[in-house]
Amino acid sequence: MQNRLQVAVQKSGRLLDGSLRLLKECGIKVDNGKDQLKASAGNFPIDILYLRNSDIPQYVEDGVADIGIIGENTVFEKQKKINTILPLGFSRCRLSIAVPKNTVYPGPEFLNGKRIATSYPNSLRHYLNANQLEAEIHEISGSVEIAPNIGLADAICDLVSSGSTLFKNGLEEKEVILKSEACIVARPGLPPEKQTILDRLVFRIEAVLKARNNKYILMNAPDEKVREIIRILPGMKSPTVMPLAEKGWSSIHTVIEESHFWDIIDQLKEAGAQGILVVPIEKMII
Ligand code: AMP
Numbered sequence: 001m002q003n004r005l006q007v008a009v010q011k012s013g014r015l016l017d018g019s020l021r022l023l024k025e026c027g028i029k030v031d032n033g034k035d036q037l038k039a040s041a042g043n044f045p046i047d048i049l050y051l052r053n054s055d056i057p058q059y060v061e062d063g064v065a066d067i068g069i070i071g072e073n074t075v076f077e078k079q080k081k082i083n084t085i086l087p088l089g090f091s092r093c094r095l096s097i098a099v100p101k102n103t104v105y106p107g108p109e110f111l112n113g114k115r116i117a118t119s120y121p122n123s124l125r126h127y128l129n130a131n132q133l134e135a136e137i138h139e140i141s142g143s144v145e146i147a148p149n150i151g152l153a154d155a156i157c158d159l160v161s162s163g164s165t166l167f168k169n170g171l172e173e174k175e176v177i178l179k180s181e182a183c184i185v186a187r188p189g190l191p192p193e194k195q196t197i198l199d200r201l202v203f204r205i206e207a208v209l210k211a212r213n214n215k216y217i218l219m220n221a222p223d224e225k226v227r228e229i230i231r232i233l234p235g236m237k238s239p240t241v242m243p244l245a246e247k248g249w250s251s252i253h254t255v256i257e258e259s260h261f262w263d264i265i266d267q268l269k270e271a272g273a274q275g276i277l278v279v280p281i282e283k284m285i286i
Helices: 014-025 053-062 072-078 121-130 164-168 192-213 223-232 258-270
Strands: 005-010 038-040 046-051 067-071 083-087 093-100 115-118 136-139 155-160 171-180 182-186 214-222 240-243 249-257 274-280
Touching: 005 014, 005 053, 005 192, 014 067, 014 182, 014 192, 046 053, 053 067, 053 072, 053 182, 067 072, 072 083, 072 121, 072 171, 072 182, 083 192, 093 121, 115 121, 121 136, 121 155, 121 171, 155 171, 164 171, 182 192, 192 214, 214 223, 214 258, 223 249, 223 258, 249 258, 258 274
Parallel strands: 005 046, 005 067, 115 136, 115 155
Antiparallel strands: 038 046, 067 182, 083 182, 093 155, 093 171, 214 249, 214 274, 240 249
16 A cells, blocks of 8 residues: 555546546556545556545645645645646636626726625635735635526636636626646655656656647658758657658658647648648657
């Protein structure tokens, strides 16, 4: 037991699928925790504890779990003595203040003296204090977006990703308090043998995340165009150039960030690249 890292993940909810998928892509097999509180990974020294999202910071601070996968917003809200180790790139959202559509909203000063419903009272209080605003915080545990419609509040402070829930409830986003994504948190002062397991886990996760953001691209071009195409490519290292069976033609291979690919695709075509293939990468270790 002592030599296994205890990893807390959300028992059910938005973070669960992304957390288990990430572990799976790291080659770590665990059962989905529908009816169980704890599962052991068969091929890596970690145990998974399935817990309520909002309880995870406390469990990590107390050392019941060594690390946890939670949203950065929860780290900020709970203010526990835990360290954020690594952002994970999924469950991106923002904590925002929204008001009913057509409200005359001159700026944050609108919030003075108003009632704001939220499940994140500490984060909201922090925002109000930082902006010298005084409002009444109504803490509710869910379905915050209906509070203005039933006369419970003048505004809400809630998590937003696409904005469709706000839209469906006739609300408009006015202020972004913080931005969040899933992250790994750890208790300070892990014993060395657990720190070693965490380092191995982080190494695998970084390889998976890097691979997700990068693509392997291949293209063909006449030999006399190869030099110009290489100049356009912002690859990891020098690209691979191989002759094709057809004389006078080459195949060029490289790895680039997906966002860069869309920036340069037109230039590549103009420079004479043909038959461009974009292939996902499973793991990337540099
Ligand atoms: P929940 O499953 O609703 O308890 O939310 C758990 C965590 O998922 C939150 O603390 C956020 O980090 C994240 N989250 C919540 N709502 C959203 C959303 N609309 N889009 C993306 N992530 C979210």
